[in-house]
Amino acid sequence: MKSPFDLIKNYWVDLLFVAVSVALARYPEVPRFLSFINGFLISFLVWFSLVRYSFENTPVFSLHNSYKYLAYTSTIAGTLIIRLVSRELGGHVAPFFLPIALISMLISKEFALRIAVFLSVLYAYSTGFSMVDFGFALASSVVTAISTHDVSRRLDLARSAIFVSIISGIFFVFQSLLIGKPLNVIILGSTLIAPLIWSIVTVGILPYVEYASMIYSNIDLMELGNLNNPLLKNLSLKAPGTYYHSTIVANLAEAAAQKIGANAVLTRVASYFHDIGKAKRPYFYTENIGDDDLNPHDEIAPKLSHLIIQDHVKTGLEMAKKHRLPLLIQDVIPQHHGTRVQKYFYHKSKGAGEKLSESEFQYSGPKPQFKEAGIIMLADSVEAAVRSLKKPTPSRLKNLVQEIVFSIYNEGELDESGLTLRDLEIIIEEFTKVLVSMMKSRIEYP
Template sequence: MAFGLALLAILVLVLYATWESDALTLKVGQIADRTLKAPRTATFVSETRTEAKRQEAYDDVRNIVLRTDPAVAPNQTAALRQALTAIDTVRSDRNQERTRAVDRIRGTVEGLTAEEAQAILSLSDESWARVRSEAERLLDTALMNQIRAEDVAEVKEQMLSRASLFLSNPERQLAAALSRPFVQANVHVDEERTQAAREAAAQAVEPVYVTVQEGEVIVRDGDPVTREAMEKLEYFELLSPSETWDQFFGVVSLLLLLTSALVLYLYRVAPADWQARHLILVGLVILVPVVVGRFVLGHPDLRYMFPAAAAAMLLAILIDFQIAAVIGGVIGLYLGIISGTSYEIAFITFVASVAGSAVIWRADRTMTFLWAGGAVALATGASATLFALVSGNLDMMRFGSLMVDGAVNGALAASLTFLSFSLFGRVFGITTHLQLLELAHPNQPLLYRLAREAPGTYHHSIVVSNLAESAVEVVGGDPLFARVAVLYHDIGKVLRPSFFVENQANRANVHEALDPRTSARIIQEHVSDGVRLARKARLPQPIIDVIQQHHGTTLIKYFYNRALNSGEDVEESEFRYPGPRPQTREAGIIMLADSVEAAVRAAAQAGRLFEEGAEGNGTGGERRTGKLAEIVDSVIRERLDDGQLDECDLTLKQIELVRQTFISILEGIYHPRIEYPELKRVAGTSLAPEATATEAPS
């Protein structure tokens, strides 16, 4: 609740501070509700007057350059004569059907009606000769004049009025109908030269300067606002966008609803181990782009370059992809609300955030940041292009501009994420995958020291890390974190390595000379020593937590039993680790992996891990590993009965998956081997090639 109230309060304060409620709102043609005067004397170029002068010069008809086509007249005249000759042929064929003859005549002249074709067939030879001659004359007369493309229709309409009055009215109509289709423009506008002439005329117009005196009335109360008056008002910055208090309260209400939905979502899905710093991180990555967007998104040239997706990408690295995707959508809605309820901004921000977060989630290489930036660029450019297409404002130049804006957005988002994720991770105590990969390198000072000073513990940590990594993966945890945390879980043993059996090799056990309480205390202290070394090395807090929790409050049974057998009064609490118990799935699985590996290794060293088959004699019989599963089951059951897993969120079903994973891996590590037979060498002979080439499987 406090998180939501703080987030909403900051957003409302920023909105209030930038709200322009007293702005003057005027449009061209609107009646002014007050008299406005120039605040100072100024001379400036009037774009309105200059544009009007240039448009006037551009539209001057004297700029039109015509080009005559001399081939039009002879070509069209020949085409008409060819059509008339074809009609002569049809008229002379007396044996054909009337309908067929009509269709043939109509096919020779475009646009000729069936009635006109019938009339042509019905004409006498003398009348047809007059119609034919008049049609040729009409076309020749029309083509003697200049005809532009826009004048063709008018010339065709005038053909009937130009026909000879010595012909009968039907003859005049037929002559006009025959000649009309062959009227064609014989002059054309030279587009290139005309355009050049128009542009030259427009460019020749000098800018028109306007001088306004201080106190001069720009627009009077009750007068309509002209374009020139609007230009002066804009020059003196007397106009600004309209923002009323009603709109302010509406925007605040939308912010309230959205913030309430965000708080409800975080309450329902946020992990139980989230602390205040996680909420502060989420609030910060929301506030920064929203506050900056309030100032930036008002500029059309910058809105597609604004890298809001960087906030979601940062959360994807530091927390989780699901949280990042939702927060990306929330940021988009916030930006859409404060930028004038822009659906476009909200959509583009959400799509870009999801694209970038999906690629960069659990990034394990710096190259991933480059790919994530590419995903943001592609998502932004594609979304903006589709919006431009929907609005009908898309051309090649606009497309190229949007793609460049998207590329800038992606580059900024990737750069900001790369430069900030490490800083935010350290400030808020969150370990990133890149940081984990760096910590897993054997050249890390603590790991290098562990491998040199406590090699048995180092080997044990390697085996346990394989167990924990695989088991955490099957239950949906963070396998990389589990692997790295295990590498450091026993780091405290480097201070007194010889007190731990895996480092004693063939040396005497130093605990034989110590009393049980002292031995137990030394064993317990490897946890506190490890925490101290980890903090000195500035390891991430989650790894330090695993060091503290990997033994929980388990009982050091070996020395506890020794103390009991000695007959002393023994407090069980003296022989238990200080804890706390594991608090996360990863820590719980690491505890089980640590205990299981130690128990199985001890059984293997004692020769109790394998059983001989019924016919086994130790050399050729079948060997079974049923003991391994029994040991794993025993260790897990003991930890459950002792309540060591009560405070982590492992379910019984997940524990069963963990058990199966442990058995599968340990069977591969401790698989039985057959003994290699000794080869008998015969005096004076060498080993047979077959003998030397054959090896028993390992």
């Protein structure tokens, strides 16, 4: 049995966070002590049972603390702005849309739904626990969380805002009928317009939040994947083979991510950037070595070859950090090779009679930590292997894909990625489908 002291020691950040949120929900009023304690207890129970618990169960929170900081700051800033607007202009125009849409687009729909309940409870506390106000807040924030999570264009966000506006309007009319209040057309009009205005504010704030947190929404990930990006342009000029390889990896990985319900936009854009480090010494990578070119690895020791090749991970990560690429894209750079061994150079070294162990030819990791990174690791190896397949047929392609996926799985590289065996089966199917349609002209049918 834990003592109250343990509770305070383990959860003091949450206790303080909820206390500040409850105080802000009534700002600038100073509530009576007992009323504050009542609001605090209810809010803390909701926070603890719904939100705090999900920190341990939502993968992104264990990847980077920035996700937690983003969750705390958007909730607290959301509480304050909802309070200020509702106090001055009325609860029907309160900006529930703003914090919930940000959290849904930047963290996850599930987490945004939890925060929607928490913010609605705080809002209800600010209105003396009115069920009518709680219902309105909950309806508009739950619809916001659901409708904004897979937004990948600004236009989609405008559509979500229209949807939220309609639902809020319907709820407002229903509640007016429920409590027998005459319908005020001006208030109804402002209820309908408010989500549209808050969606414009959300679009305006988004780039600043993304730059500061390095957590990107799909809207700006799409923009980052634009091939005019300086890092990608540099790669296409200095290492055209790698650039081409990255676009094929993106096609394969995106299709698979879509099918298993991972983030397809993140997967596509991270694939574009996974090998940006190869722009430094492009001529050392097979995809940039022409048939008539001399292979520089013929002239150097296998261990040195390994070190040069491995350097694209370190260089890529430095470039990504310098350009403040999204955290998850930075993660993909070392994770797409995980802790795999460069077998080719290991065997070359062994063949030359050197006594180096396998670990001398190992990438430094970490292993893929999330599904999208795991898919990119698989697509990367599949693309490289398919390139050298002499006479591709659909069944040969499938066998090759299967062989690569299961050998990476058996090496244990996917252990921390969250990919299941069922996911791997779907990935194999999707990779094969994309390869068959891409290689149509090369495929020989019996």
